Amino acid sequence: MKVLVPVKRVLDYNVKPRVKADGTGVDLANVKMSMNPFDEIAVEEAIRLKDKGVTEIVAVSIGEQKSQETLRTALAMGADRAILVVSDEKVEPLGVAKLLKAIVEAEKPDLVILGKQAIDDDNNQTGQMLAGLLGVGQATFASKVDLTADSVTVTREVDGGSETEKLSLPAIITTDLRLNEPRYASLPNIMKAKSKPLDQKTPADYGVDVTPRLTTLKVVEPPKRTAGVKVADVDELVAKLKALGVAK
Amino acid sequence: MKTLVWVEHDGKTVKDATLAVVTAASKLGEVDLLVAGSGVDAVAAEAAKIAGVSNVLTADNEALEHPLAETVAPLVVKLMADHDAFLAPATSNGKNIAPRVAALLDVMQISDILSVESADTFTRPIYAGNAIATVQTSDKKLVITVRGTAFEKAAPEGGTATVVSTDGAGLEQSVSTYVGSEIAKLERPELTSAKVIVSGGRALASSENFHAVIEPLADKLGAAVGASRAAVDAGYVPNDYQVGQTGKIVAPEVYMAIGISGAIQHLAGMKDSKTIIAINKDEDAPIFQVADIGLVGDLFKIVPELTEKL
Numbered sequence: 001m002k003v004l005v006p007v008k009r010v011l012d013y014n015v016k017p018r019v020k021a022d023g024t025g026v027d028l029a030n031v032k033m034s035m036n037p038f039d040e041i042a043v044e045e046a047i048r049l050k051d052k053g054v055t056e057i058v059a060v061s062i063g064e065q066k067s068q069e070t071l072r073t074a075l076a077m078g079a080d081r082a083i084l085v086v087s088d089e090k091v092e093p094l095g096v097a098k099l100l101k102a103i104v105e106a107e108k109p110d111l112v113i114l115g116k117q118a119i120d121d122d123n124n125q126t127g128q129m130l131a132g133l134l135g136v137g138q139a140t141f142a143s144k145v146d147l148t149a150d151s152v153t154v155t156r157e158v159d160g161g162s163e164t165e166k167l168s169l170p171a172i173i174t175t176d177l178r179l180n181e182p183r184y185a186s187l188p189n190i191m192k193a194k195s196k197p198l199d200q201k202t203p204a205d206y207g208v209d210v211t212p213r214l215t216t217l218k219v220v221e222p223p224k225r226t227a228g229v230k231v232a233d234v235d236e237l238v239a240k241l242k243a244l245g246v247a248k
Numbered sequence: 249m250k251t252l253v254w255v256e257h258d259g260k261t262v263k264d265a266t267l268a269v270v271t272a273a274s275k276l277g278e279v280d281l282l283v284a285g286s287g288v289d290a291v292a293a294e295a296a297k298i299a300g301v302s303n304v305l306t307a308d309n310e311a312l313e314h315p316l317a318e319t320v321a322p323l324v325v326k327l328m329a330d331h332d333a334f335l336a337p338a339t340s341n342g343k344n345i346a347p348r349v350a351a352l353l354d355v356m357q358i359s360d361i362l363s364v365e366s367a368d369t370f371t372r373p374i375y376a377g378n379a380i381a382t383v384q385t386s387d388k389k390l391v392i393t394v395r396g397t398a399f400e401k402a403a404p405e406g407g408t409a410t411v412v413s414t415d416g417a418g419l420e421q422s423v424s425t426y427v428g429s430e431i432a433k434l435e436r437p438e439l440t441s442a443k444v445i446v447s448g449g450r451a452l453a454s455s456e457n458f459h460a461v462i463e464p465l466a467d468k469l470g471a472a473v474g475a476s477r478a479a480v481d482a483g484y485v486p487n488d489y490q491v492g493q494t495g496k497i498v499a500p501e502v503y504m505a506i507g508i509s510g511a512i513q514h515l516a517g518m519k520d521s522k523t524i525i526a527i528n529k530d531e532d533a534p535i536f537q538v539a540d541i542g543l544v545g546d547l548f549k550i551v552p553e554l555t556e557k558l
């Protein structure tokens with residue numbers, strides 16, 4: 001079985017995003033970039049499925065040249081080969097989903113495992129869009145994946161608890177945080193990843209139009225909260241709660 | 249503009265999240281609701297009373313008993329022939345269904361909107377709410393998910409919409425099947441609609457402590473109980489207690505963060521609360537930078553004393 005794992009290069013989750021003074025976006029110059037945390041979980045899940053009949057893992061990234069680093073991370077974790085679709089312009093989830101559809105049609109994977117959202121744009125769309133374009137089943141926000149030869153049973157995190165669905169293959173899964181804990185790549189594996197195959201393509205190679213539909217007019221900081229007062233003891237806190245009307 | 253709102257319901261009643269979506273949709277134009285499910289008469293009747301709604305379209309079919317995106321999306325696509333915008337709440341079901349609709353309509357979805365600036369321009373949070381983007385779409389039809397805490401709720405009573413049955417029979421065979429679910433029974437208010445929330449973090453150190461320390465305080469205040477991801481991951485409470493970027497987004501009157509450090513991913517879920525109260529033994533914890541009222545000290549001493557004195 002073959003698994004396709006799309007990965008995105010984003011601002012590292014430990015870095016506090018700073019809005020650019022001219023209001024055009026978030027400053028990404030000279031800051032640490034990493035693989036989107038949900039995508040790391042997707043790569044990890046694909047690797048764990050190697051015990052369940054998965055024989056090949058293909059990592060895909062769509063973005064600027066530097067996304068090669070993200071793909072090398074996926075290869076160092078355990079993916080077998082990689083495809084980079086180079087685009088210097090930002091590609092929206094709809095464009096990404098169309099490119100992934102073309103790649104799925106060429107590669108014919110049994111499963112595509114994606115992160116449920118990228119922590120930069122927080123869109124939470126790509127996996128669902130890909131499933132819609134392909135007309136296949138989708139299991140979003142996965143916390144457990146059981147793979148058999150012709151179906152996959154997925155437990156999903158939903159409001160109020162969890163839900164289980166059974167999908168025929170091929171199928172699309174998006175990961176939630178509790179699906180697994182991703183491994184760190186070992187030094188020997190990082191070295192080995194350097195010689196794994198990494199193909200370069202462009203959106204034109206797939207005949208996909210990725211012209212954005214949305215224009216960002218401006219990006220601003222949210223209203224700032226300022227630190228309030230510190231109270232000295234519980235009695236003062238009780239008085240504050242009474243003043244707020246939440247305690248009798 | 250004619251809008252179509254997907255009604256979130258549990259087969260019996262309309263979920264609160266729908267009401268904020270109706271408000272957002274009414275800023276765009278006429279509002280129709282879609283009630284899809286199996287045996288939906290009661291829900292449709294309730295939905296018809298929501299203020300400001302023109303028509304309630306029903307799709308009644310056993311295959312719709314559970315809102316799988318695979319069955320709901322093609323149905324919505326058909327109805328979008330007569331509508332200009334589709335809106336759903338940014339709940340787990342809404343987030344699951346709407347992008348599939350968008351892809352089938354060849355539309356770029358606008359996720360989690362905070363405001364409607366004009367018929368094609370919206371604001372939405374990016375980077376876990378650390379930035380707010382204003383985006384304009386060039387798509388002819390709109391597909392939108394709505395952040396519930398950003399819009400007033402439409403009045404659940406007072407409307408007189410017409411209930412119209414759509415052809416639920418034209419459903420496509422799904423490639424996926426619903427197997428089952430485990431939904432926790434809540435004895436307390438729901439997180440997303442509670443006026444007061446008491447949340448606990450990693451500092452609670454065990455499930456027993458969480459129940460023994462946090463819950464009595466919540467009960468005294470009639471509050472919902474929330475948690476940080478660290479507390480959820482450690483198994484102190486179930487995952488749907490999680491507040492934050494990847495959990496629930498809440499904006500209650502009062503939010504109490506107890507033994508929670510205030511990581512940006514946690515703040516993303518609660519920083520629009522009216523009043524934030526933090527209890528933490530580390531006076532430099534980042535949570536104090538956003539807290540209106542802070543108390544530095546050991547939660548295991550403070551919280552029982554507080555509960556006692558309330």
Ligand SMILES: Cc1cc2nc3c(=O)[nH]c(=O)nc-3n(C[C@H](O)[C@H](O)[C@H](O)COP(=O)(O)OP(=O)(O)OC[C@H]3O[C@@H](n4cnc5c(N)ncnc54)[C@H](O)[C@@H]3O)c2cc1C
Pocket residue numbers: 013037038119177448449450451475476477478479490491492493494495496506507508509510511512513514517527528529530533545546547548
């Ligand atoms: C992609 C991604 C998404 C995430 N999404 C979320 C999310 O949605 N929600 C979320 O919450 N987190 C999320 N996180 C995790 C987040 O980064 C933090 O790790 C988490 O919020 C920390 O939880 P905490 O504050 O309970 O624990 P800690 O950071 O360990 O803080 C514990 C606090 O308790 C205090 N303390 C300890 N003992 C006591 C005591 N006896 N009395 C009083 N105070 C005490 C400490 O001073 C400390 O400030 C996400 C992370 C990633 C990478």
